Amino acid sequence: MRLHEFEAVNIFEAMGIPVPRRGVAGTVEEVLLVAGEIGYPVMLKSQVLVGGRGLAGGIKAAYHQEELEEIAEALLGGEVKGSTVRNLLVTEKADISKELYVGITLDGYSGKPIIVASTEGGVSIEDTVRTAPEKIASLRVDPLFGFYPYQARTLLRKLAPGQRLLTAWADVISRLYHIFSQYEALIVEINPLAVLPNGGLLAVDAVMEVDNAALSRVKYPLPDWMERIENSLERKGREIGVTYVNLDGDIGIISSGAGLGMASMDIIGEKMRPANFLETGGGITEDLLYKCMELVMMKVDLRAIFINIYGGINPIHEGAKGIARYIREHSLKIPIVAKALGNHQEETWEILRSVGVHVVTEAATERAVEQLFELVGGDK
Amino acid sequence: MGILIDDSTRVIVQGITGRIGSIQTRWMLAYGTKVVGGVTPGKGGSIIEGVPVFDSVEEAVKETGANASVFFVPAVFVLDAFLETVDAGVELIVVVPEHIPIHDVIKMRAYAIQKGVFALGPTTPGILVPGKGKMGIMPASLFAPGRVGIISRSGTLSYEFAGILSENRVGQSTVVGMGADHVILTNLDDILRLFEEDKGTDGVIIVGEVGGEQEEKAARFIQERMTKPVAAYIAGRYSPQGKQMGHAGAIVRGSAGTVAGKQEALREAGVEVLESPIHVTRWAQKYNLK
Numbered sequence: 001m002r003l004h005e006f007e008a009v010n011i012f013e014a015m016g017i018p019v020p021r022r023g024v025a026g027t028v029e030e031v032l033l034v035a036g037e038i039g040y041p042v043m044l045k046s047q048v049l050v051g052g053r054g055l056a057g058g059i060k061a062a063y064h065q066e067e068l069e070e071i072a073e074a075l076l077g078g079e080v081k082g083s084t085v086r087n088l089l090v091t092e093k094a095d096i097s098k099e100l101y102v103g104i105t106l107d108g109y110s111g112k113p114i115i116v117a118s119t120e121g122g123v124s125i126e127d128t129v130r131t132a133p134e135k136i137a138s139l140r141v142d143p144l145f146g147f148y149p150y151q152a153r154t155l156l157r158k159l160a161p162g163q164r165l166l167t168a169w170a171d172v173i174s175r176l177y178h179i180f181s182q183y184e185a186l187i188v189e190i191n192p193l194a195v196l197p198n199g200g201l202l203a204v205d206a207v208m209e210v211d212n213a214a215l216s217r218v219k220y221p222l223p224d225w226m227e228r229i230e231n232s233l234e235r236k237g238r239e240i241g242v243t244y245v246n247l248d249g250d251i252g253i254i255s256s257g258a259g260l261g262m263a264s265m266d267i268i269g270e271k272m273r274p275a276n277f278l279e280t281g282g283g284i285t286e287d288l289l290y291k292c293m294e295l296v297m298m299k300v301d302l303r304a305i306f307i308n309i310y311g312g313i314n315p316i317h318e319g320a321k322g323i324a325r326y327i328r329e330h331s332l333k334i335p336i337v338a339k340a341l342g343n344h345q346e347e348t349w350e351i352l353r354s355v356g357v358h359v360v361t362e363a364a365t366e367r368a369v370e371q372l373f374e375l376v377g378g379d380k
Numbered sequence: 381m382g383i384l385i386d387d388s389t390r391v392i393v394q395g396i397t398g399r400i401g402s403i404q405t406r407w408m409l410a411y412g413t414k415v416v417g418g419v420t421p422g423k424g425g426s427i428i429e430g431v432p433v434f435d436s437v438e439e440a441v442k443e444t445g446a447n448a449s450v451f452f453v454p455a456v457f458v459l460d461a462f463l464e465t466v467d468a469g470v471e472l473i474v475v476v477p478e479h480i481p482i483h484d485v486i487k488m489r490a491y492a493i494q495k496g497v498f499a500l501g502p503t504t505p506g507i508l509v510p511g512k513g514k515m516g517i518m519p520a521s522l523f524a525p526g527r528v529g530i531i532s533r534s535g536t537l538s539y540e541f542a543g544i545l546s547e548n549r550v551g552q553s554t555v556v557g558m559g560a561d562h563v564i565l566t567n568l569d570d571i572l573r574l575f576e577e578d579k580g581t582d583g584v585i586i587v588g589e590v591g592g593e594q595e596e597k598a599a600r601f602i603q604e605r606m607t608k609p610v611a612a613y614i615a616g617r618y619s620p621q622g623k624q625m626g627h628a629g630a631i632v633r634g635s636a637g638t639v640a641g642k643q644e645a646l647r648e649a650g651v652e653v654l655e656s657p658i659h660v661t662r663w664a665q666k667y668n669l670k
Contacts, residue, residue: 050622051634106482108592108629111489111563126634143486144494184483186562213455213628214481243626247618258560258626259534259589262615267656269618277619279626281478282400282517310539312505313400313476313517341543342519343407363522363543366658 001210001225002049006089008206011183011220012190015175019203022091031072032065034090040064041093043204044071048083049228051207056081061093083230094202099192100161101125102173103207104180106187112140113180115152115173119159121192135159147181149174168201169193183222184214233276233298240291242280249273251372252296254289256280256309256316260365264308267369271378275299284314289322297330304335304376307357308365311342320351327355335375339368381580382509382554383529384472384498385413385448391515392437392446392470393418394453394461396428401452404517405429408450411520413513416444419461437461437468448472450506450515458502459484466495474515475501475565482628485563492565499565503627504557505535508542518542518555526551528669529575531568532587533560533594533627537615540657541587550664553581558594560627568594569601576606583609583669585660586651588642590616591630595642603649611663612646613654614639 003011006024013019023034024047035042046058053059058080062068075085099121107114118136120128128136137158141147152173156166172193180188189207196202210218215225229235237244243258251268252275255261261279268274276299278292296305307323309316320340326332339360340348349359358375360368391408395401396418406429409415417432417440424435434440437449449470453461455477465473473492480502492499500507506516510525522539524546532538538555545552554575558568568586575584584606588595595614602610616625616632617639624631632638643653652663 106486106563108562108564109567109594109597111486113486143483143490181483184481186482211482213479214483217456217481243624245620245623245625247620255536257534257536258630259532259587259615260536260540262534262589262617262619262625262630263537263540263613263657265619266615266617274618277625281626308536310519310522310536312519312535312539313404341522342539343521345521363540363547364658365540366656 001212001215001228003208003210003223004047004049005045005206006047006087007223008208009203011179011208012203012206015179017172017175017203018201019206020091020094022089024087025090026087028069028072028076031068031088031090035062035068038090038092042068043091043093044068044075045089045091046075046080046085047087047089048080048085050081050083053080058085094194094204095197096194097197098195100169100195101128101191102176102193103187103189103191104176107140110140112143115139115141115155115177117155117159117169117173119161125191147177164199165195172201172203183208183218183220184211185209186211233295236295236298237278240288240295241283242278242288242292244295245277247274247276249275250301250303251275252299252302252305254278254280254292254296254305254307256284256314260308260310264306264365267365268306268372271373272376275302280314282313284316284319286318286322286325289319290326293323293326302334304337304372306368306372307336307338307340308368309338309340311344311348315344316340316342317344317347317351320348323357324351324355327357335372337368337372337375339365381578382512383574383578384507384554384556385509385513385515389448389513390414390416390444390446391448391450392416392440392444394437394449394451394465396420396431396433396452397423397426398452402428404452405431407520408514411514413515416446437465437470441468441470446470448515450474451476453477455480459488462488463491466491466497471497473497473499474504474506475499476504476506476516478503480561482561482563485561489563489565500557501559501565503560505538506557508555510552516557522546523555524551526670527553527580527582528664529553529578529581529584530555530587531558531571531584533558533589534587534615537587537657541585541660544657544660545664548661548664550661550669553578560629562592562629568598572598572601572606576608581608583611583664583667586610586612588612588614589627589630590614590619590625590632590639591637593637596645599645599649599651602651609652609667611652611654611660613657613660614642
């Protein structure tokens with residue numbers, strides 16, 4: 001779960017990282033109020049959960065009230081990279097003499113946290129990797145040994161920032177690592193970490209994403225993940241315990257695995273347009289697949305449903321009962337093609353055929369999609 | 381032949397008393413796997429599917445001579461059980477459960493490497509050696525003995541590829557689920573190494589998906605070290621930016637982890653990239669794989 005900047009910056013502040021004076025505002029009046037308290041000039045930052053807000057025009061400076069109203073009016077309720085702006089973070093506009101970068105992520109290949117620091121802040125770290133790799137220092141943390149502050153100092157010495165800056169910067173890294181591990185984060189990042197004219201540091205941005213698998217055991221308060229999901233169908237999917245991703249086509253998809261669901265999408269997408277991605281994971285029951293049918297059918301103008309399920313960990317014959325019950329109760333008329341193989345496959349086929357589902361018993365998803373195409377044709 | 385499971389493999393099932401653990405034990409036994417015991421703390425002394433249950437891995441190993449373990453343990457207890465299993469001297473661990481916190485997984489991975497234990501997962505369907513045995517949840521009916529190795533990030537797609545091959549009379553030496561999380565216990569290139577060394581394997585299929593850089597790193601290994609033919613399919617061409625596609629590791633972030641990027645890296649390494657699973661038969665025929 002990605003946190004909003006205003007949420008992450010509160011966490012950073014609580015852990016002792018210096019952050020700007022600020023306030024969150026959802027209306028122009030609130031923006032004015034916060035700016036009045038902070039004093040001009042201020043920064044107005046759209047609170048959306050996507051990167052690259054600045055380049056997309058979601059971050060602006062305002063030097064006086066008139067300008068502030070104009071910008072706030074334009075940003076609030078507008079869209080930044082497809083996400084609606086509901087709140088603005090209003091912050092002091094710091095006088096910045098230099099911009100640094102610090103970020104901690106999990107390196108998938110080595111399986112270790114990696115701390116990255118750079119004297120080149122305010123730009124994408126991927127760009128710096130290409131343009132000025134000598135301005136980047138990184139360190140992988142051994143998960144069994146853990147992180148100690150001396151490692152941050154060792155890391156920063158490679159960038160030779162000078163004694164005073166090194167000490168302050170290393171302190172920020174230590175605190176950031178503490179957040180990373182306490183919140184079980186996937187990423188924490190400050191870009192830029194500003195150096196002020198008096199030599200002090202200020203985190204003028206805050207990026208943080210926490211591991212969904214650990215949400216229930218993090219000891220600090222976190223926002224409700226469910227409320228965070230903007231699309232109502234995707235939220236409904238989460239509620240019933242499946243992964244639903246909304247797409248803009250008209251062929252519904254239900255699959256019993258993530259890879260199989262993506263492959264189904266890919267193959268269908270060659271000639272038709274998927275309405276959604278839905279994967280059940282390993283928890284299929286009669287009730288769950290009934291609810292999956294309900295969810296997929298919530299999309300209007302669906303032309304067909306494509307079901308692709310394997311009985312490995314899943315009792316697909318139980319799932320088939322749920323699908324059949326939905327079809328019967330709703331006298332469903334659109335074509336349904338189902339490929340079902342694995343444990344209890346014969347029983348599954350029989351149940352699905354009894355309610356008019358076109359059952360495919362070959363392994364290749366391509367064959368099942370061919371049958372689907374014969375039934376519904378290409379795009380309308 | 382094949383990799384990881386042979387006649388000397390003696391398996392314990394952790395979480396054997398659970399609903400999934402007990403059903404899967406029955407199916408593993410039915411497939412001929414030597415399941416010699418189970419472990420659920422507090423349930424020692426009982427019998428499940430004719431198999432003795434122990435309170436600890438240490439006892440199970442001592443009493444049964446087990447050298448491999450498959451996990452059906454609730455996600456939040458996996459770290460503890462995993463460290464216990466490594467300490468008990470088990471050499472091969474298969475972690476089936478999904479949704480294990482990644483800060484646990486990095487500890488598991490580091491400890492397994494330190495102690496020289498071969499571990500797979502999390503979020504893996506396990507390992508299946510056709511006709512010999514299986515550790516995990518793969519549905520046996522789709523597999524046939526032969527000389528093609530499969531490594532898959534996705535469970536269901538490993539069944540799909542094995543199923544297509546079996547229908548076309550191409551058998552498998554071993555099918556391995558590498559795990560679908562952002563951090564996995566053994567990386568793809570290390571599994572490829574086993575297939576390269578296996579006398580029973582003539583060619584390998586990699587079934588990847590969007591997200592991470594396992595396939596890209598494997599491409600480097602293939603270029604430098606593999607002599608056997610390799611084919612690859614990468615799922616998720618139409619996955620929207622930033623959306624997690626079911627698996628914890630299946631997410632495109634910016635330009636990283638895209639299908640196109642992975643395909644390009646693999647192609648450059650001499651891998652035959654399959655645009656659709658069904659093309660796997662043609663590849664197998666080209667190299668006369670059986």
